[in-house]
Amino acid sequence: MAMDAGKADEQHSRTSERRGEPLVVVSQVQKHYGEFQALTDIDLTVNRGEVVVVIGPSGSGKSTLCRTINRLETITSGSIAIDGRELPKEGRALADLRADVGMVFQSFNLFAHLTVLENVTLGPIKVRHLKKADAEREAKVLLDRVGVGQQAGKLPAQLSGGQQQRVAIARALAMNPKVMLFDEPTSALDPEMINEVLDVMVALAQDGMTMIVVTHEMGFARKAADRVVFMADGRIVEESTPDEFFTNPKSDRAKDFLSKLITH
Amino acid sequence: MDVIFGNLDLWGRALGNTLLVFAFGGVIALVLGLVVGAMRVSPVPIARAVGTVYVNIIRNTPLTLVFFFFVFGYPVLGLPRLSNTVLGILAIGIYTATYVAETLRAGISTVPVGQAEAARAIGLPFGQVMSLIVLPQAFRTVVPPMMSVFIALLKNTTVAAGFSIGELAALRATINDSHDRPGNPMEVLLWVAVVFVVLVLLMSWVQRYLENRWRIAR
Numbered sequence: 001m002a003m004d005a006g007k008a009d010e011q012h013s014r015t016s017e018r019r020g021e022p023l024v025v026v027s028q029v030q031k032h033y034g035e036f037q038a039l040t041d042i043d044l045t046v047n048r049g050e051v052v053v054v055i056g057p058s059g060s061g062k063s064t065l066c067r068t069i070n071r072l073e074t075i076t077s078g079s080i081a082i083d084g085r086e087l088p089k090e091g092r093a094l095a096d097l098r099a100d101v102g103m104v105f106q107s108f109n110l111f112a113h114l115t116v117l118e119n120v121t122l123g124p125i126k127v128r129h130l131k132k133a134d135a136e137r138e139a140k141v142l143l144d145r146v147g148v149g150q151q152a153g154k155l156p157a158q159l160s161g162g163q164q165q166r167v168a169i170a171r172a173l174a175m176n177p178k179v180m181l182f183d184e185p186t187s188a189l190d191p192e193m194i195n196e197v198l199d200v201m202v203a204l205a206q207d208g209m210t211m212i213v214v215t216h217e218m219g220f221a222r223k224a225a226d227r228v229v230f231m232a233d234g235r236i237v238e239e240s241t242p243d244e245f246f247t248n249p250k251s252d253r254a255k256d257f258l259s260k261l262i263t264h
Numbered sequence: 265m266d267v268i269f270g271n272l273d274l275w276g277r278a279l280g281n282t283l284l285v286f287a288f289g290g291v292i293a294l295v296l297g298l299v300v301g302a303m304r305v306s307p308v309p310i311a312r313a314v315g316t317v318y319v320n321i322i323r324n325t326p327l328t329l330v331f332f333f334f335v336f337g338y339p340v341l342g343l344p345r346l347s348n349t350v351l352g353i354l355a356i357g358i359y360t361a362t363y364v365a366e367t368l369r370a371g372i373s374t375v376p377v378g379q380a381e382a383a384r385a386i387g388l389p390f391g392q393v394m395s396l397i398v399l400p401q402a403f404r405t406v407v408p409p410m411m412s413v414f415i416a417l418l419k420n421t422t423v424a425a426g427f428s429i430g431e432l433a434a435l436r437a438t439i440n441d442s443h444d445r446p447g448n449p450m451e452v453l454l455w456v457a458v459v460f461v462v463l464v465l466l467m468s469w470v471q472r473y474l475e476n477r478w479r480i481a482r
Contacts, residue, residue: 072381090307092389099387109382113401123386126396168382175386 019049023179023210024069029078031064031234038064040234042078046179046212051205053221053242054214056231057257062214063106065231066183069212070101083178099127102172102180106187108164110156110171116143117152120171128175135174142170146200162193166200173204180204182213218261222246230254267447267455271439278438279459281431285353285421290414292357297364302394304369315365323362327423331355335427352424356417363413370409371402404478411471415464432456 024046031039039061046052054062067073069080071087071094080087082101088094110119120139124130130138143149146166148159156164165185172180182201186194198220205211205224215221221228221242228245230238232253238245249255268275303315322330334355335348346354375398383397403410422433430438436452439445 070385072385095384095387095389097387098385101385103382103385105378105382105385107376107378109376109378111379111382111397113404122396123388126392127387171382171386 019047019208021048022046023048023050023083024212025079025081026065026069027079029065029068029080030076031061031068031073032076038234039068039075042236044229044236046210048210049208050226051209051211051213051224052227052229053225054212054229054231055216055218055221055257056237060231061234062231063183064234066181066212066214069179069181070098070103072103095127099123099175100178102175102177104165104168104172104180104182104185106184108156108161108168108188110164110168112156114155115152116148116154116156116159116167119156119167120174123171123175139170139174142173143167146170147196160193161189162196165189165193165197169197169200169204179210179212182211182215184214184216186215186217218246230257232257267439267451271435271445271447274435274438274445278430278432278435281349281424281429282418282421285349285356285424285429285431286418288353289356289360289421290417292353293360293364293413293417296357296361297368298399300361300365301368301372302399304365305372305394307390319362319365322359323366325359327356327359327420328426330359331423331427348427349424349429352427352429356420356424360413360417360420363416364410367406367409367413368399368402371404371406372398374405375401407471407474407478411467411474415467418463418467419460432459 022045024044026042026044029039029042030037042065044052044065054065056062064073068075069082071080082097085097088097110116111122114122117136117139120142121130121132121135124135124138125132128135140149140152143152146169148163148166148170151159151163151167156167159167169185185201186197189197194217198217201211201213201220202224213220213225225242228238228240228242229236230245230249230251230253237251238249238254240250245254246258249258300315300318303311304319306312306315331352334351338351339345379397379401380393383393388396421431424431425433425437433456435456436449439447439452440449
């Protein structure tokens with residue numbers, strides 16, 4: 001236990017000491033699906049320790065942007081760099097980089113044939129080459145932290161959606177990522193389970209994790225975001241603090257989007 | 265019953281040869297089929313192309329012809345000499361691998377794409393994405409058709425009889441051609457068929473066991 005605490009401190013000091021430096025740099029990214037242009041002229045820099053929330057109407061390209069950052073989607077042109085390293089094209093180097101980028105999916109994507117504990121330990125054992133016992137000890141700490149420690153021996157299908165998503169967060173955290181990507185993490189959840197996931201994410205943000213969050217949860221954006229990025233039609237239309245964005249949006253697209261949210 | 269007990273030595277050898285061709289052919293088919301099946305879904309275009317060509321050429325060739333190539337074609341190449349049994353095992357293994365690959369590919373396509381994405385997202389390279397996440401789940405869904413492939417393999421071993429490999433289907437000739445052995449052709453063939461029925465029943469039992477054991481909850 002003392003060791004885990006020491007590690008957390010070390011990590012914390014490492015992140016805080018370099019806090020504010022650019023960690024994810026997206027520049028001039030274009031993405032086409034055949035004729036259709038999904039992303040246009042995307043420039044986005046996310047600094048260490050920063051929580052950036054990406055919002056926008058469906059089809060605006062926000063999920064696509066999120067997925068390009070660990071190259072689950074390829075880009076047509078432009079560049080994406082993480083911690084100063086350009087994303088490799090394929091192969092081992094790309095796998096190594098992905099290990100440093102945590103990803104949480106809309107549909108959880110827990111490995112269906114593995115237990116909760118195995119889901120969390122797989123990466124640390126196979127990619128980080130931790131000993132099984134060490135990986136399991138750390139996994140249990142993480143599972144407790146997201147509140148599903150009791151479910152360690154179960155299969156994903158035996159858990160509720162909210163529990164599954166919290167396990168997915170623990171699975172990503174187990175890799176000690178430099179940045180966490182959340183691709184609409186609560187969109188597939190029943191309303192009463194959304195908050196248990198958001199609470200975990202807020203706690204993570206308060207711990208200083210660098211996060212890029214695509215979401216429709218405006219409450220989370222207000223509470224945890226350092227910056228809000230508003231996208232429409234594959235472009236970044238507006239970028240500001242949550243306060244500024246929600247009280248005084250500049251673009252018509254953003255005003256229109258926000259007014260629709262309020263009337264519902 | 266004389267046809268059995270009067271020829272017990274031959275039955276033993278024949279059954280042994282059938283199981284030998286089945287077992288080694290099956291291992292080759294499974295390993296090669298795994299590799300080819302993975303190649304067919306690989307992100308590397310050249311691997312996909314090689315896999316597709318392999319499946320299309322071998323699967324489109326009749327099994328008997330594949331045997332001809334191995335048993336009569338191979339010795340012409342001047343490579344190290346191999347026994348007919350070894351050549352027969354290679355022929356049937358390489359032939360059945362195409363069916364294993366295609367069955368696996370069908371299974372792979374039933375695994376939600378998010379499973380592979382999540383595996384890639386934690387930094388697993390393609391080989392481990394397949395071996396740790398996709399294939400174990402694909403296997404579970406393809407147990408019934410995969411077992412059919414192996415049942416077909418077992419029965420296809422009888423083609424080897426035509427190539428001087430003394431397995432079960434060759435028994436009729438061996439017994440009837442020697443005048444001092446008991447049993448007429450009908451008796452021998454009926455008993456050979458019974459042996460195959462029993463062997464296939466055993467495999468069906470293995471199938472049921474695997475289906476229960478690997479049942480997956482989604």
